[in-house]
Amino acid sequence: MAGKDDKNMKSLVDVWRRPENALCADCQKPDPDWASYTLGVFICLNCSGIHRNIPNISKVKSLRMDHWDEAQVQFLEQHGNAAAKATYEAHIPIYYYQPTHADCQVLREQWIRAKYERKEFTEPERQLLYSNGLKEGLLWKRGRDNGQFLPRKFLLSERDGCLKYFAKPDEIVDWFNAIRAVQFHYLKVAFPMASDSEIKSRLMQNFLKEGYMEKTGPKGVLSTYNVSSSPPQQKEAFKKRWFTLAHRRLMYFKDPLDAFAKGEVFVGSREHGYSVKQGLPPGTQGSFSWQYGLTIVTPDREYLFTCETESDQQDWVAAFSQVIEQPMTPQEYAIEAYFKLSS
Ligand SMILES: [Zn+2]
Missing domain, CATH: 1.10.220.150 (Arf GTPase activating protein)
Structure with missing residues (x-):
């Protein structure tokens, strides 16, 4: 025995x-x-x-x-x-994010459930789940002020790939991969010469950095070359806005529930003249209620923001630094040029 x-x-x-x-x-x-x-x-x-x-x-x-x-x-x-x-794992879509032990529990659990429980990758037709270029859903978002849950309809199209809210963990991961699918198809059309693996390496890796900051309006920018000729003591209100940083896109919204961004800023790389600094430029005029400033420098201008807490400020500086320290691909130069044309 x-x-x-x-x-x-x-x-x-x-x-x-x-x-x-x-x-x-x-x-x-x-x-x-x-x-x-x-x-x-x-x-x-x-x-x-x-x-x-x-x-x-x-x-x-x-x-x-x-x-x-x-x-x-x-x-x-x-x-x-x-x-x-x-x-x-016979038919994993190329854009599908396969988490590792370094990733969060939500991503790992949904990956395991997708593989073995839902058997999403055993047959090729299952890929249609994410890759039809359109994902629509009704998700629930707890209102900030009254604590009620509000239904929000989400539409993710090939033209505008932006995730703002989600509810349950499986929905988070579905949306995360739906966004990667949209990004993949968009880049594939925009850059037909790029290989699939090259495009895959450019897809969103992390969840978005989001939160409130205050920003100045267009006139509140401190000009670096004609400070002396601008009217002294010109006060520009810093307005509280909801910001979403995804990839190299910084979008801002009047309210987190707004469907459309009020504006956006392209965040390039250090070697191409972009940087982020803690604090506001010396002598910045303006009425801001939050004291933890940060400045994004682009080749064209400076963007000034303030955060409510020091840890918010540090999180945002870290998020921008991560983007800026990464070199830009030829595709991203093209996207930057597109942003300049359309702004
Ligand atoms: Zn493991």
């Missing part, structure tokens, strides 16, 4: 040590030490926790601590991460 158990343990270790099973099947984390004996995949501890949420699909055990019977070990031998990938 003991001999049979030893043989079974050895078989388990052998299949566990196969190179195909060296990374978690779901998040690529090295050295997975859990496995699903209904799906036949080797996964990390974190992903095993997510698998526990779909017990009708996946049953997990620790490879180190739990007992594995012969049939379960044989099942792992006959399956494994490579076979599972061939089945459950």
